[in-house]
Amino acid sequence: MTTRGIHHLGVAVSDLDEAIGTYARLLGGTVEHRAALPDQGVYAASLLVAGSRIELLAPDGEDTPVGRFLARRGPGMHHVAYAVDDVAAALSELAGAGAELIDEQPRVGLFGLQVAFVHPDAVHGVLTEVVSPA
């Protein structure tokens, strides 16, 4: 699969405001987008740290994907997303290469991006996303 490199690093946090403050204070991070996304159970913020993007994800309840992640592993790195030109074509290539997919079809992710997730077992324990601007 041809990618354009890392699009963002997804990080699970307990408190979105506190984490935004930490990234601003320590790393000069600035908020690019921010949204409450109740259908996905998260408060999310996309930060820019120089040219790199960090996606902070805080759960809006315990029984949500990020809430369960935090309960199981604590805060920390959650996924890495690679930019691709065409998510559907990328999924087809990944499946052809034998990768187990979480999403068989592209779906709309945070901030209107086209996204799909690859199972972490396919990438040595790293939850991997492919993403393209809508």
Place this chain on the structure above:
Amino acid sequence: MTTRGIHHLGVAVSDLDEAIGTYARLLGGTVEHRAALPDQGVYAASLLVAGSRIELLAPDGEDTPVGRFLARRGPGMHHVAYAVDDVAAALSELAGAGAELIDEQPRVGLFGLQVAFVHPDAVHGVLTEVVSPA
């Protein structure tokens, strides 16, 4: 602290050759550097995925930092490194901002880079490295 963005994402794996193969097959990753580093207890490879860098770390024994990480958490994302112009200046700024440091002084890391680690508790569970080319 002013950074130049993400320098690399560090990933702990069980088998370096197998992981290099996976990143090549699924993501088009190519090996930039590769080394056995017995003093740090790792076999390491720096891969380029388009313009982004993934640092794969496999332990050379169970009683090593990466070996203990794998035993505790399994394979997956290990740390994120931000490029800075001057590691010593970055550490001074981070300490001034109240961040708990693992390395109080720059040290030589993988592939001859100047590096220092910030405690994950300072960055919401993310083991964070600052790095500059030697």
